[in-house]
Amino acid sequence: MSVLPGPEPARSWRSLRRERGGLVTLGVARRVAGDLAGGLSGPRVRAAARGIRRLLEADGIGLADLSGRLEWVGQAPTGADVMALVEDVLHQETKAGRLPTVALPLHARDELAGVLVVAGASRMSPVREAADWISDALERNRLEAMADQAAQAELRALRAEISPHFVYNALTVIASLVKSDPDRSRELMLDFADYTRYSLARHGDYTTVADEFHAIETYLALQRAVLGDRLRVQIRVAPEVLAVAIPYLVLQPLVENAVRHGIEPRPEPGLVQVRGEAEGSDCVISIEDDGVGMDPVAAERILAGLGKGDSVGLTNVDRRLRNVYGSWFGLVVETAPGAGTRVVVRVPMFQPGVMP
16 A cells, blocks of 8 residues: 655745745846846946845945946935945955945956945845855856957967968969869869868858858868879768858868878878768768777867867867857767777757857
C-alpha cells in the first residue's frame, strides 16, 4: 500500500509577499545592470537611477561620472549641496555627507568610476550594498566591453593576415601562365582579386553561408593552381543553408588552416572536404582534411587561446561563435597525429539579431 503525501501547509501571506518582493527586486536589479552597460556616461543612466531609487526606496538618487556630470531622479535634498558632495568624493574617493544625504564612490577594476548619491535613505547598510553592487555591474560591463574589443581587434588581424608565402606563390603561378595560358591566368587573377577583396574589405559583423563558400572556392582555386595535384577538393553545400547568416570570416580561416597545416606539410597528395547541411534547426558545416593532423591536447590548447601566433584564426572563430550563439555552438575539433583534422561549425538556422 502506498502512502500519499498530505497537502503542503499553507504559506502565510507575509511569506508569499516576501517571496514576490525578492523576485521583483531581482528583476529590477537585472534591468539596472543592463541600463549601466554604457557606463555612468551612457544613454540609460537616468533609467538606472530610477531602478536604484526603487530598490532603496529613497527620496532621490544621483549618479555622477568622473567629469562630475550628475543624473538625478526623485526629490532634491534640502540643506545639502549635492555637487559639493560629488566633488569631495571624486577628489578624495571616500564617502561624503551623512544620512539623510550621502555620497559614496563607485569603482571598476579598482579604479574610481563615479559617485552614487542617495537622499532620504533610512539606513546606511543598504546604501553601501547598493554601491558595491553598482561597482560590480560597472566592472562586469567594462570587462565585457574589453573582451568585445579584443575580439574585434583579432578580426581585424584576420582580415590583414594574408600569408606572404601564399601571395607570392599565387602571383608566381599567375605570371607563369600569362603567355602559355592567358585565359587561365586571367581567371586566376580574378579569383585572387575576389579573395583579397573579401578578406580585406570592411564588412559588417555578419555575412551568409553562400558568401563564405564563395570565398572558400576562390581560395581553394588559387591553392590548387599553386599545389597542383597535391591538393584535391570536394565542396558540397545544401541549398537550404546558403542564406543562413553567420559571423563574417568564420569558415575561410578554417579552410586555410586545413591547407596550410594539414595538406602542405605532407609530401603525398591530400584532400580537403567542405560540407554544409541542415540538421533540424541547425546549420552544420564541416571542414575535413586527411593531412598530418595534430595532438588533441595541442588542439585543446589552441581553442583555449594558449596556442602560438599562427593559430589566432582558430581561436578567434571559436570565441566569436560562443559570444554570438552561446557555449554550445563553439568549434568541435577531431584530430590525431597522422589522422587528419575535422572541424565542425554548428550554428542556428536563424538567430535573432544575426543578419547580414
